[in-house]
Amino acid sequence: xxxxxxxxxxxxxxxxxxxxxxxxxxxDGERIDDQEQREYSRVDYYVFLLLGIAMLWAWNMFLAAAxxxxxxxxxxxxxxxxxxxxxxxxxxxxSLGSLILLTKLQANASYPKRIAASLILNSVVFALLxxxxxxxxxxxxxxxxxxxxxxxxxxxxxxxxxQNGVFAYVASFGxxxxxxxxMTGQGIAGVLPCIAQIVSVLSxxxxxxxxxxxxxxxxxxFIYFLTATVISALTLVTFVYLLSKPASHGHVRPTLDDExxxxxxxxxxxxxxxxxxxxxxxxxxxxxxFLTFAITMFYPVFTQKTLSVRDPTTSSRLFQPAVFxxxxxxxxNIGDLIGRVIPGIPGxxxxxxxxxxxxxxxxxxxxxxxxxxxxxxxxxxAINSDFFYLFIVQLLFGVxxxxxxSNCMMGFVEWVDPEEREAAGGFMSLCLVAGLTxxxxxxxxxxxx
Numbered sequence: 001x002x003x004x005x006x007x008x009x010x011x012x013x014x015x016x017x018x019x020x021x022x023x024x025x026x027x028d029g030e031r032i033d034d035q036e037q038r039e040y041s042r043v044d045y046y047v048f049l050l051l052g053i054a055m056l057w058a059w060n061m062f063l064a065a066a067x068x069x070x071x072x073x074x075x076x077x078x079x080x081x082x083x084x085x086x087x088x089x090x091x092x093x094x095s096l097g098s099l100i101l102l103t104k105l106q107a108n109a110s111y112p113k114r115i116a117a118s119l120i121l122n123s124v125v126f127a128l129l130x131x132x133x134x135x136x137x138x139x140x141x142x143x144x145x146x147x148x149x150x151x152x153x154x155x156x157x158x159x160x161x162x163q164n165g166v167f168a169y170v171a172s173f174g175x176x177x178x179x180x181x182x183m184t185g186q187g188i189a190g191v192l193p194c195i196a197q198i199v200s201v202l203s204x205x206x207x208x209x210x211x212x213x214x215x216x217x218x219x220x221x222f223i224y225f226l227t228a229t230v231i232s233a234l235t236l237v238t239f240v241y242l243l244s245k246p247a248s249h250g251h252v253r254p255t256l257d258d259e260x261x262x263x264x265x266x267x268x269x270x271x272x273x274x275x276x277x278x279x280x281x282x283x284x285x286x287x288x289x290f291l292t293f294a295i296t297m298f299y300p301v302f303t304q305k306t307l308s309v310r311d312p313t314t315s316s317r318l319f320q321p322a323v324f325x326x327x328x329x330x331x332x333n334i335g336d337l338i339g340r341v342i343p344g345i346p347g348x349x350x351x352x353x354x355x356x357x358x359x360x361x362x363x364x365x366x367x368x369x370x371x372x373x374x375x376x377x378x379x380x381x382a383i384n385s386d387f388f389y390l391f392i393v394q395l396l397f398g399v400x401x402x403x404x405x406s407n408c409m410m411g412f413v414e415w416v417d418p419e420e421r422e423a424a425g426g427f428m429s430l431c432l433v434a435g436l437t438x439x440x441x442x443x444x445x446x447x448x449x
Contacts, residue, residue: 047242048170048178051115052185053192054235055162058122058155060190061228062087064197064329066304067322068133068221069148076141083145084301087152088440092297094156096433102164112243114165119236121158123229125151130225133218187340187402190333193228197326200224202317220322273420278427281415284354289408289428290435291361295368296401297439302371303328303394307378308386319386331390332398339402343410351411361404367397405432 062069066084073079102114129151132144139147170178204220279286306328308319317323343349350357374389375381381389409428416424 044173044242044245045178045181047238048166048181049185049188050235050238051162051166052182053189054119054122054185054232055159055166055182056186056189057193057228057231058125058159059091060193060329060333061126061224062091062152062155063300063304064193064326065221065224066300066329067201067325068218068224070304070321072144072148073141076145079141079145082444083148084304085440085444086145086149088297088300088443089437090149090152091156092433092437092440094153095160096437098157098160099164099429099433102160111165111169112239114161115169115239116236118158118161118165119232119239121154121161122232123236125154125158126225126229126232130222130229133222133225137218183340183406187333187337190336191330194326194330194333196227197224198323198330200227201322201326273424275427278416278420278424281420282354282412282424282427284358285408285412285415286428286431288354288358288361289405290431290438291358292364292401292404292408293432293435294439294442295361295364296397297436297443298368298371299332299394299397300329301443302368302374302376303332305377306371306389307375309375309381309384310386328390328394331394335395335398335400336402337398339399339404340406342399342403343406349410350407351414354411354415357404357407357411360400364397364400364404367393367400 069083070080073083132147136144166182170182200220200223203223304325306325307321308315308324310319312320318327343351350360370393373382374393383389409432412424412428
């Protein structure tokens with residue numbers, strides 16, 4: 001408790017938040033000049049853009065495919081109510097555990113091999129999901145649930161491999177443009193799966209249930225999962241092409257110490273940076289990024305349960321659950337993409353105001369009760385408007401996530417010493433993943449709403 005009081009009752013709470021001046025530095029403190037950067041290639045940029053898309057495609061694909069999974073679990077109300085929260089928990093715990101393990105296995109690591117392995121694993125996972133829509137349709141919901149959790153865990157492992165490998169590999173190029181391409185690709189990865197899901201459903205004639213209500217066809221799910229397989233395979237081909245270029249050889253060299261990774265400059269000695277020191281300098285930003293993504297994890301559970309206020313039996317297919325649910329995910333992810341872009345505009349960043357970012361992160365709690373005003377589980381909406389749900393709740397909730405999260409991840413370098421930046425990056429990433437993990441377990445509360 002004394003430690004907590006010291007964090008929040010400092011005599012000068014802004015003393016640890018004094019932005020540092022200076023440019024980029026190498027592992028030995030030398031300044032990195034522009035001439036040390038490799039020549040910019042638009043082709044390389046688009047390869048990294050594709051890698052960013054592939055990195056988060058699986059995560060967003062599972063969310064957007066909620067209507068199909070709902071149909072597979074509809075005969076078991078317990079699984080139907082909790083499969084989304086179980087998916088989030090398995091995915092985030094798998095990602096957190098995998099990242100910790102990969103961090104411990106950095107010695108002599110081949111980052112290109114990790115990237116290739118992640119793309120191959122994703123291709124296999126998506127192919128199995130596509131096959132499952134055409135075969136083994138008579139298996140029990142419990143058996144399919146086991147399969148579902150296995151593919152979710154495999155996809156989370158692939159995501160961790162991709163994250164660990166891509167960000168290490170791109171650092172060796174010394175081009176900030178390529179890193180920006182990865183971040184943009186991650187934002188696009190939230191939008192494209194939703195569009196693919198909507199198009200796949202609308203391109204297939206609706207299937208009528210015994211009660212006459214339209215349902216999503218397994219054929220549309222097959223097209224959707226097959227599209228994901230093609231994306232992963234295409235990304236793998238383009239990455240192999242990038243590796244075949246002479247300028248890409250020898251970029252990433254292994255480190256001598258499995259605790260210290262310096263993908264851009266090879267082996268180097270770094271002094272150990274205590275996490276407590278980083279927490280004392282970054283507690284507002286660390287708390288903001290943790291809360292931001294913990295609160296964000298409520299949105300997938302509510303989104304897969306929120307229906308249009310229009311009668312699904314008489315409205316167009318756009319407002320039927322098989323399309324409306326991924327449409328809700330689409331609006332949230334469009335907002336997230338907008339939020340990621342805004343901090344790149346001069347004058348619209350808040351990296352110099354960490355306490356304000358923390359306050360905004362806490363304020364995002366207000367979005368959770370807003371979902372209860374919408375048509376959750378078809379019980380009726382207090383505000384009888386799809387516009388309110390899509391534009392006010394989903395879009396703005398997504399914008400707030402992208403904007404606050406990006407500011408936190410962009411701004412931490414201003415508040416630490418140059419020799420602490422690498423460790424601070426790992427610390428902030430850990431806070432982000434910890435927030436996702438905590439939010440995934442808290443989302444079980446929303447599952448019962």
